[in-house]
Amino acid sequence: MVIFRWIRNQAHPLLFVLLLVSAVTQIFRYHFYQHSIYFGQALGAHRQIDQWKSDVKSYFNLRQVNQQLIGENTLLKQQLNWNLTYNSPKRDSAYQDDKTGNFVKYEYIQARVIRNSVQDQNNFIILDRGFKDGIKRHMSVVSPMGIVGVVVESAEHYSLVMSVLNSKFEITPYIFDLKTSQGVISWNGEDPTMVDLEEVNRFVKVKTGMKLFTSNYSLLFPAGIPIGTIVKSSSNLKSNFHRITVKLATDFGQLDVVTVIKNIHQKELDVLNQAIPADKEEDNDRDR
Amino acid sequence: MIEIARYIVSGLLLALVQTFILQEVNIAWWIKPMPYILLFLNIPVSVNKFGMLIGAFFFGMTIDALGGSMGMHTAACVSLVYFKYHIDAYFLDENSMQLQGLSTMHEDYKGWQWYYIYVFSLTFLHHLVFFTFDYFRWSAILTIIWISLTSSVASVFFVQIFRLLKGKR
Numbered sequence: 001m002v003i004f005r006w007i008r009n010q011a012h013p014l015l016f017v018l019l020l021v022s023a024v025t026q027i028f029r030y031h032f033y034q035h036s037i038y039f040g041q042a043l044g045a046h047r048q049i050d051q052w053k054s055d056v057k058s059y060f061n062l063r064q065v066n067q068q069l070i071g072e073n074t075l076l077k078q079q080l081n082w083n084l085t086y087n088s089p090k091r092d093s094a095y096q097d098d099k100t101g102n103f104v105k106y107e108y109i110q111a112r113v114i115r116n117s118v119q120d121q122n123n124f125i126i127l128d129r130g131f132k133d134g135i136k137r138h139m140s141v142v143s144p145m146g147i148v149g150v151v152v153e154s155a156e157h158y159s160l161v162m163s164v165l166n167s168k169f170e171i172t173p174y175i176f177d178l179k180t181s182q183g184v185i186s187w188n189g190e191d192p193t194m195v196d197l198e199e200v201n202r203f204v205k206v207k208t209g210m211k212l213f214t215s216n217y218s219l220l221f222p223a224g225i226p227i228g229t230i231v232k233s234s235s236n237l238k239s240n241f242h243r244i245t246v247k248l249a250t251d252f253g254q255l256d257v258v259t260v261i262k263n264i265h266q267k268e269l270d271v272l273n274q275a276i277p278a279d280k281e282e283d284n285d286r287d288r
Numbered sequence: 289m290i291e292i293a294r295y296i297v298s299g300l301l302l303a304l305v306q307t308f309i310l311q312e313v314n315i316a317w318w319i320k321p322m323p324y325i326l327l328f329l330n331i332p333v334s335v336n337k338f339g340m341l342i343g344a345f346f347f348g349m350t351i352d353a354l355g356g357s358m359g360m361h362t363a364a365c366v367s368l369v370y371f372k373y374h375i376d377a378y379f380l381d382e383n384s385m386q387l388q389g390l391s392t393m394h395e396d397y398k399g400w401q402w403y404y405i406y407v408f409s410l411t412f413l414h415h416l417v418f419f420t421f422d423y424f425r426w427s428a429i430l431t432i433i434w435i436s437l438t439s440s441v442a443s444v445f446f447v448q449i450f451r452l453l454k455g456k457r
């Protein structure tokens with residue numbers, strides 16, 4: 001009888017302890033068997049909710065995704081022309097597209113960005129495709145908006161991309177309005193929307209608003225992919241070169257779906273590239 | 289009856305906002321606002337204390353199920369409601385509140401300083417329990433206290449925004 005009375009008096013704290021213990025039990029189960037529960041079937045319902053969550057999230061993104069798709073379509077159309085090599089049966093090293101019968105130079109692999117940074121001095125991106133999907137080093141990565149970077153390492157299911165926002169990334173652009181490929185684009189590590197274009201001859205008439213694309217001299221990127229727009233250029237008599245600031249076409253804060261471009265002749269190009277004697281001399285110079 | 293339905297709906301809305309928006313938006317690692325405690329602040333102090341405990345348990349379970357944190361929000365909510373009962377006894381006097389026509393803590397009752405002390409202490413208590421289970425090691429005790437404090441400030445901020453959106457009565 002005393003016990004019953006005690007229970008009745010302490011019912012509120014007791015109920016609290018009971019509920020708390022049941023909550024804590026859940027926490028412990030979750031923490032101890034985090035992996036087995038998560039990847040097992042016990043949380044199938046939870047994964048279903050995750051799926052709904054992801055659906056809702058993608059619904060919010062629809063407008064943006066639509067725009068990206070439109071951009072991507074345009075990019076694909078552009079790619080059609082320069083993608084073709086000769087329709088000659090002798091070029092058996094080229095890849096023949098099953099549907100069109102065309103011999104093409106590039107293969108495209110869609111990937112999703114799962115990790116991305118813009119704050120560091122050397123930024124890298126991780127994609128959810130790896131060498132099992134055919135991704136290898138030195139493949140170029142583009143987004144519907146413009147260039148993104150170059151694959152530097154690939155694991156089984158994931159790959160590491162050196163972003164344009166990396167102090168080691170350099171590329172020579174094609175200045176569309178001047179019909180010339182000049183200078184080197186590199187990032188100074190400050191504003192993630194801007195890059196510097198250096199080594200453009202002072203006598204080249206650079207103006208703001210000029211659009212930059214990848215040039216056909218690039219061994220990694222196909223020609224004609226947007227890099228950005230010139231927003232500032234200045235020159236002085238002391239230097240032979242312009243100082244140019246370029247606004248990147250790609251918004252690195254919003255990367256989602258990207259395309260990894262595989263050059264089917266990359267091996268041949270690599271071999272030829274290594275055979276360039278000038279490079280060797282330079283290397284020797286450096287060694288001395 | 290309508291009142292209860294209203295609390296259930298607002299609870300669900302808060303749970304959805306918490307799990308689908310606030311939990312997904314990464315403000316900073318040390319700011320994890322959980323303004324859904326507004327629900328407990330909105331429920332009149334005269335409500336049955338057992339019912340509140342059980343309600344808090346299921347509400348916490350809902351958020352855990354949606355957010356995948358399994359038990360953490362439940363433990364925090366149950367603790368919040370249990371200690372709120374005692375904190376209410378300390379802060380609030382039901383008779384004088386009835387005279388003012390108030391059913392919950394309000395700026396008009398004893399002034400805004402007391403209101404914020406009350407809301408902040410409840411929020412901090414809830415966050416402390418949550419982050420204790422989240423980190424769950426002694427070495428992280430300072431981190432737990434720090435993150436509870438900063439997140440509480442953020443939560444109170446969001447609570448005020450929600451109250452403004454709802455319109456002050």
